[in-house]
Amino acid sequence: MALNKKEMFEKIDQELAEFAKAIAHPARIAILKVLAEKNSCICGEIVEVLPLAQATVSQHLKELKNVGLIQGSINGPKSCYCINYSKFIKFQEAFNGLFIHLKNQNNNCC
Amino acid sequence: MALNKKEMFEKIDQELAEFAKAIAHPARIAILKVLAEKNSCICGEIVEVLPLAQATVSQHLKELKNVGLIQGSINGPKSCYCINYSKFIKFQEAFNGLFIHLKNQNNNCC
């Protein structure tokens, strides 16, 4: 794989793919659900609930943060994470855009 | 990585993650768009449009087919692909389910 071919596609498709990748692991979906359900959103609580090591959870949190779906603030030795809803809505719109795009022409031929 | 930890999460999250993975590459999003826009959906036409080799496109088509988002029928030496809209709607519902789940409780704390 000499070159990263992803950059040769439309930016809008790249962004949507990036977001899809962020939620393309059940651990990250579970993390998002925990963050939404709990009032507090301390990293340690997520580690307790998930069947993964602390280092792995930290890595998943980083990925979600990199794509902008969550934000975190350091709170003494603890880290507080929560969902960035505005970013989330943006991606939901992108998804629905794709869905609508695909459903508008129903040329089922096979 | 001794064990595949993905199986330790809820099935509903696993399924959503699987779908997200299918559209987590701009080439596969582009393929879906081409299939939706064109009346015909012959593999060769997709290869022409995408900046990828035929073997690579064939592989992406296989992944989309495996997850059920598209279906294909052999038509002489050519292969005809199209979107499986019922599957697509099912996944759209799964996505919106997650979005609603996350948006209902807006406990933004950081």
Add this chain to the structure above:
DNA sequence: ATTATATATCGCAAATATACGATAAAAAGA
């Protein structure tokens, strides 16, 4: 029958993702 065309699959190389133990860093508590 032979050739051309279209697509799937094989085999390989390189890149990326996943997972975790060990350790670093940073603040709270004793």
Add this chain to the structure above:
DNA sequence: TCTTTTTATCGTATATTTGCGATATATAAT
């Protein structure tokens, strides 16, 4: 100050994904 607690990061092992050339297969065309 020393210890404990909490989290991030480093290093490493393994798995998966991505990409393509070569080849196999199957049909159409000549």
